[in-house]
Amino acid sequence: MTRSTPTLALMALLLAAPAFGQSQPGAPAAGAPEIQAPVPEVGAGRGSQPAGQVPESTAQGDAPTGTPAPAAAGAVTAPQARQPSNVPPTPAPFSDRGQLSAEEMELQAALRGERIGGRITIPDRQAATLIQPEGRDWREFHNRTLTWVGGVAVLGMLAILLLFFLAKGRLTTEAGPAGRTIQRFNLFERVAHWMTASSFIVLGLSGLNLTFGRFLLLPIIGPEAFTAFSLWGKIAHNYLAFPFTLGILLLFLIWVKDNIPNRLDLVWLKTGGGFIGREHPQAGRFNAGQKMVFWITVIGGTLVAISGYVLIFPFTVTDMAGQQLAHTVHGILSVLMVAAMLAHIYIGSIGMKGAFDAMGSGQVDLNWAKEHHSMWVDDELAKARTTVVGPAAARPLGAD
């Protein structure tokens, strides 16, 4: 009641305003609703609440006005029924609340890729999402897309390697072993490589286990043993993420200067890298195939690591959509990297005689090095001639 006096005074003032002269051309039209707005607040008459609010609120609730429910039909008729009477009518209970349709909201959320959410009183942001139909998309990815892409990539690569092995056998050095060796990778390079490689093998196997283990391993070893295995796999996966990331960083820093693509790589690729034809194309320290492995490792490994850290600290940097995306990226890139690394492991071990020594002892046979990395050998020999002091080291190499 105390508020009604100023309100009435304001009303009188505003109503009188046009009589004194129009200060603004649009004032009367725009002013009318402004005056009336406070009136319902002090309880002058609820019936005068604009009927236009009904469709407005319905739109906010994302429900279409044409919902087939009988409630929707009532929403249309209710405001009309109110108009004639001055008595505040008993409102149709829903029209003032805005009509929602759970089914319609779920359908719209699913179609638009949105989530139905609201406010929650517990301190867990994720709990504020009421329904996320996108969970089904992620399920589809995990159960179908990832399983198929992973299965085809890994098994396909194994099949290709097997066929290659059956066709070409173990590749040998044409000139035969020289009996003398040259340092290819120093201890630091080998340690960095094997730190990355060993963690990648455990990461890859424990990761593949999460997608394929329940089909391949679970029926064989039983649920209890499989859970124990998977639990250790999960712990190993979480911890080995860190040496793997460090390894990726180290490999990038020590080898990036030798892995910049150049014109020679095109020639190498055109001649099939010596795998298909007989001739061995020229190459520097790394040939085009090795450069591909390098960049797959560095770029793929970085993306897998980033998405992995998003997953390892769930919901710290992103929301549900981000977590699902992180898993999608992590899963797909990982299976592709596993496939690529299978080829890398093959050619570095049983696929080519003399190749393993590079990462084993670090000393490769000179003829092997000349065949595959002729330009690198030339560089090393030139370097040896100019930099190595003392005839003992320089002469045997210089003699070639």
Next chain:
Amino acid sequence: MARMKFLCDSDRCIECNACVTACKNEHEVPWGINRRRVVTINDGRPGERSISMACMHCTDAPCAAVCPVSCFYTTADAIVLHDKDLCIGCGYCFYACPFGAPQYPRVGNFGGRGKMDKCTYCAGGPQQDNTIVEYTQYGANRIAEGKLPLCAEMCSTKALLAGDGEMIATIYRERVQARGYGAGAWGWRTAYRETVTV
């Protein structure tokens, strides 16, 4: 057998959170775990509704479909349960669940998740019914005692209904016909691929 479902009548829910409290108390749920919660949509705006949400015990449950260790199983009453002795806490069920039902205690390093916990429909777990082992792992087993979930049983406005899907749908349908409006069954389209038509 019955096909157990939840139905929250959002036109009746007053967001008192008694269902949440009842659940926590009945099952001695650890701090930070919320098997049931009340979400208010359009808060403070026309069309505001509060919906009590927990595991909906879906038909063809996404959690069970994505579980890497296949620890989920469905009871004869179509209640979706899981074996905590097999769960590895990978978090996949939370990404797949449309209703945010799976909860994880925070254990160990990083964002390490413990074994998943979710609404059991007051039906315990794979352990022997109503044993201390079952209670510690999964909470009370009211279904084995012939009772319905406590959240729905003690809902003051009877907004939250639990029971056989057909029966609670009939109750809701009669309500909607009597009062002339109703938002429908929240989550039913997503969980069961069907809705309550009035």
